[in-house]
Amino acid sequence: MYAFEYLRPASVADAVARRAANAEASYLAGGMTLIPTLKQRLARPELVLDLGAIAELRGIAVAGGVVTVGAMTCHADVAASPEVRQAIPALAVLAGSIGDPQVRNRGTLGGSLANADPSADYPAAVLGLGATVQTDRRAIAADDFFKGLFETALKPGELIVKVAFPIPKRAAYMKHANPASRYAVVGVMVAETAAGVRVAVTGAGPCAFRVPAMEAALAKSFSVAAIAGLAVPADELNSDMHATADYRAHLVGVMARRAVAAIA
């Protein structure tokens, strides 16, 4: 690791101001990606701003048909939350499937979203449930948040504060996990929300994406049969040592059908 300065801001305002004052500063959330990146010398921030002491970034609240999760809430807390398990069981299941227990005790919702790893689980929840990402300066709809490989709508220095998940009528998340890392080779969130059926895929493409053809079919008939013949094109999907694009395209169909079967 290259040397860096370290500060632990006490508030969102302080963190954002310090980041704005130094273009070479980096926020540190749970550190499950940033610290390995620093260890490999793939990043060289002058200043690391540890968000771990900012109380306003933590916590889970359920009110008015919305589950709100603070950006620094760790995966283990979302997975174990009785409120989340009751309101959106699929979200608790998803959080409990990330990495391993030690990773879930450190990794955070905000860190996962800001990093936008193509194989991360949370993007499927945010996009599939039609959540809203609240930053220090604005609210970003899930449909506008993920822009590409490790690329989001966040501006330099913009900090995720919390995410609001509208409680769906029903939802399920199914993933084919990499057996070593538990990252999603393909993960699919299917949700019937007040605004319609949403099908969101992670792991398969450069970033999480929706499958409009499946959504339309499920809106007509919420059944496994309705999407039985539907597939996503493999053209723009990821291909790597873990899975080819064709295999990922196949898995999208399998995971989507399993998710529907779980709640149909």
Next chain:
Amino acid sequence: MKITLNVNGVVRSGEVEPRTLLVEFLRQHLGLTGTHVGCDTSQCGACTVHLDGRPVKSCTLLAVQAEGRSVTTIEGVAQNGRLHPVQAAFKECHGLQCGFCTPGMVMSALGIIARHKDTGLTEADVRHELEGNLCRCTGYQGIVNAVLMAAKDMGIRVG
């Protein structure tokens, strides 16, 4: 930077660079070499310690992040010279061979048992929740047996 934290019930201070990992601080500054570095890439779990009672991988945590918090390492598990029930069960069930992964396995096992103390523990729970720890020699059967035996010995419903 000066940091002060509680390690195994004792307040410890030290001077560290911000880039010093918690595992480096424990091993090199405090001489607590029971916490091992296996993969150094947050996969193998040999470096698992408890931070405020929860298992974390100390190779993927800066020492400065533990400022003011409580850390428990394998050295803090046995009390008054007596093995903790988890340690005793690893010995009884042959839950180790070379022993390199064992400190991390024990710290993860303590976390598993703590999380299930009210709800009970199954073999499937243990296998799923040991996913963050790798053993390269003896295999997992003895380890899983040890965690289940320890839970039973600690009065937790098993099965």
